[in-house]
Amino acid sequence: SPKVAGSATPLAAVAQAFEELARLLEAGSGDLRLAPFSDACSLVSILFDSLGLAFKFAEMEYVAKVNDLIEASKTHDTLNKIIDHDLENDTVRKQGSHSRNLRRVRLGLDLVKTLFEQFPSSGGCSLKEAASNAYGQVCAPFHTWAIRKAVGAGMYALPTREQLIVRLNETDQSVHKEMQRFINACNPIIQYIDNLFLSKKISLDW
Template identity: 75%
Template sequence: MMAFRGQRPAQSEEMCDAAAAVVAARQGMEQPLTAVAEAFEELARGMEADGGELRLAPFGDTCALVSVLFSSLGIAFKFAESEYVTKVNDLIGASKEYATLNDILDKDVENDSVKKQGSHSRNLRRVRLGLGLIKALFEQFLATEGGSLYDAATTAYGQVCAPFHSWAIRKAVGAGMYTLPSREQLIMRLNETDCSVQKEMRRYIDASSPIIEYIDNLFLSRNIVLDW
């Protein structure tokens, strides 16, 4: 396992897996981060098997799992969790009528409602930002050993969501950041260990990246810029 710059050498995967198993056995809980990473890996495999097409039903079901990651961050990310869950639920409902992400975007383009409040395409854009926010937070979390969650979350929010939020929302989010759990508390909430959390975060980053890129390309291929 390659260590990130500034990190102490990582333990072996066998040691990480064993330690994580002990934590899980003691607490008797599932590991939500592991479950999310596995789900996105399966979603990415399914997209590849479908010739690069992303089906809406499994996409919605997989994205729904991410809400637990927002919950683990506490009040600071309540704004993101609430909006994210609402948008994901809309897409899950839309899957009864539309088979793929392409289908909902084609329909909204036809109706000139891509950016309209409440449209499936707008909700898809917001869900994509949610996925990107978690990905960016994990990247920042892994960038330095022992770095604060506050710094990681603040940087991730500034990169992904802040450009699309009003000044009032940015100010509220900034204040909420001070209520974030510590790095150690987050690891405990995710039911991971210091080394297993790194492995699972990397899995999510790797598996979600092609999904995020695919969604961006859906908009860009229709000459819809991503500045909203």
């Protein structure tokens, strides 16, 4: 698994990045900058390395969306501005637009957050069950039948809970602690993105 400078584990690095982002959000009086946001989202992909090859396509899909936002940050300063830009061009929901990719990346964050919230305790349900539930709750309503089928098949290739903890270089105790840090930091970010769309009269049913 990749080593991140200055952080003990991949999970701790991701948690720390989102804690810093949550602090920026708080300090920024309601305007979050796109560059630090997309950098933090980019870091989440190090968790894919622990999931195995079956989720390579999910990683590529997620990374493509994040990279589009990184690219957009060169011309648009804030999350707010990319949505305004797409509103002016009537491209908010258009495939490949920055706003649509922001919506997709937000779904990815919510998926990880929800899985962490439902991460089984030792002796609890399997990782496959927890991940299937989180996917079904968060992403499946917005994915096509073909994608849902592929994800369902991929679930069988997930590592066990114990294997995942070892691959993440965590322990039974530390894994829940780091996941909780991410959950706490990610909640206001997700809420902020939803409010951004809603404040511009854009629904979230897509």
